[in-house]
Amino acid sequence: MLIAPIFIISFFLIDNPIFMNLLQLNDVNIFIGNEEVFPELSDLISKKKYSRIFILVDENTLQFCLPVLINNCPLLKDAEILETESGEQSKNIEICVQLWNVLSEMTADRNALIVNLGGGVICDLGGFVASLYKRGIDFINVPTTLLAQVDAAIGNKTGIDLNNLKNQIGLFASPQGVFVYPHFLRTLGKKQILSGFSEALKHALISDKDYWKKLKKIKLANSDLEEIVIESIKIKKDIVEADPLEKGKRKILNFGHTIGHAIETLFMEEGKELLLHGEAIAAGIICEAFISYKKEGLDHSELDDICDFIFKKYKPVLINEKSWKRLIEIMQNDKKNKNNQYNFTLLSSIGNAVINRPCSEAMIKEALKFYILRSSILKR
Numbered sequence: 001m002l003i004a005p006i007f008i009i010s011f012f013l014i015d016n017p018i019f020m021n022l023l024q025l026n027d028v029n030i031f032i033g034n035e036e037v038f039p040e041l042s043d044l045i046s047k048k049k050y051s052r053i054f055i056l057v058d059e060n061t062l063q064f065c066l067p068v069l070i071n072n073c074p075l076l077k078d079a080e081i082l083e084t085e086s087g088e089q090s091k092n093i094e095i096c097v098q099l100w101n102v103l104s105e106m107t108a109d110r111n112a113l114i115v116n117l118g119g120g121v122i123c124d125l126g127g128f129v130a131s132l133y134k135r136g137i138d139f140i141n142v143p144t145t146l147l148a149q150v151d152a153a154i155g156n157k158t159g160i161d162l163n164n165l166k167n168q169i170g171l172f173a174s175p176q177g178v179f180v181y182p183h184f185l186r187t188l189g190k191k192q193i194l195s196g197f198s199e200a201l202k203h204a205l206i207s208d209k210d211y212w213k214k215l216k217k218i219k220l221a222n223s224d225l226e227e228i229v230i231e232s233i234k235i236k237k238d239i240v241e242a243d244p245l246e247k248g249k250r251k252i253l254n255f256g257h258t259i260g261h262a263i264e265t266l267f268m269e270e271g272k273e274l275l276l277h278g279e280a281i282a283a284g285i286i287c288e289a290f291i292s293y294k295k296e297g298l299d300h301s302e303l304d305d306i307c308d309f310i311f312k313k314y315k316p317v318l319i320n321e322k323s324w325k326r327l328i329e330i331m332q333n334d335k336k337n338k339n340n341q342y343n344f345t346l347l348s349s350i351g352n353a354v355i356n357r358p359c360s361e362a363m364i365k366e367a368l369k370f371y372i373l374r375s376s377i378l379k380r
């Protein structure tokens with residue numbers, strides 16, 4: 001495969017903190033920066049001469065992000081606003097049908113554009129809706145959460161959930177561009193920042209021990225977030241570029257997600273407590289680090305390092321033994337399974353991941369037990 005060249009333009013000025021990074025993931029430009037990203041966005045939109053422009057938001061990005069976007073890109077002031085309720089429950093086929101109906105009623109043609117202004121839910125949902133409407137219209141991602149900036153908006157995956165099973169329906173589809181403005185993160189609460197932070201931890205654990213060391217020292221202040229966004233996007237970009245359709249290497253991005261997704265689904269089914277994607281992934285990382293220790297020779301001191309840091313940052317997720325059966329059932333539906341075997345991405349050491357590792361049900365249960373034990377030690 002032809003690997004596209006990487007362009008990185010960075011200029012830091014002391015008085016006027018302009019910083020701008022342009023990364024290229026195959027044919028998708030990813031702009032990361034301050035207000036300078038918006039002229040790039042306007043430029044792309046004006047060149048394409050779209051017949052109609054729609055901006056997909058939820059109630060929070062409508063309030064906090066849309067005014068900033070329109071203020072900086074006046075050509076979007078007449079765009080039609082599509083609003084959906086915030087949260088994972090909007091990532092389903094009924095919402096897609098509603099959005100397709102609105103597009104159709106508003107006579108959106110094949111030359112229309114959808115701008116996804118929001119977190120991972122809006123980017124996944126909007127990309128999916130755009131890619132199927134009239135066999136595909138253009139979309140642009142403007143991610144507004146840490147999770148979407150470091151992960152969900154990058155890499156061309158779109159999709160929705162099916163009966164609470166995560167991302168069961170979806171397709172690979174490239175946005176026309178991704179515009180990352182870390183200032184949007186200033187209105188995000190700490191819980192949401194931590195949720196996104198777990199994907200950055202995953203990036204470090206699977207590919208870069210120095211990044212892991214750096215993340216352990218970070219305070220999560222605004223300036224730290226800019227650094228995390230750039231570093232994580234570079235890691236994800238390199239992985240996706242090497243394997244865009246997840247035939248091999250890209251699977252390393254699934255670390256923490258086999259058990260993490262099952263926990264996320266379990267909480268959605270039970271509907272008791274709202275558990276964010278990244279919070280579930282943080283728990284998944286601990287369980288899968290334990291399996292890595294058992295099966296792949298991850299050093300015990302590195303397992304401790306991972307557990308200590310994650311439990312320092314994240315409140316333990318309450319999973320009791322009664323839910324294990326259901327968790328295992330959910331994992332049976334995991335997209336990564338092959339020939340009815342649970343298929344994991346694991347770590348051989350911090351910074352090095354291995355893919356396609358079969359794992360027994362007994363081992364998964366042992367990992368859940370380990371998680372509960374470690375979290376109970378913490379509570380004492």
Ligand SMILES: NC(=O)c1ccc[n+]([C@@H]2O[C@H](COP(=O)([O-])OP(=O)(O)OC[C@H]3O[C@@H](n4cnc5c(N)ncnc54)[C@H](O)[C@@H]3O)[C@@H](O)[C@H]2O)c1
Nearest residue numbers: 060086087119120121144145147151152157184187188277
């Ligand atoms: N496609 C991918 O490759 C990929 C990768 C990782 C995760 N995901 C998906 O991403 C989703 C999670 O994304 P998320 O955590 O961004 O969730 P989200 O989109 O639900 O956003 C979290 C919350 O933050 C609010 N919000 C968004 N931007 C804000 C801002 N700037 N200020 C204040 N509030 C704001 C939203 O309204 C929402 O309430 C999951 O569905 C997950 O499966 C996809």
Ligand SMILES: [Zn+2]
Nearest residue numbers: 199257277281
């Ligand atoms: Zn994730």
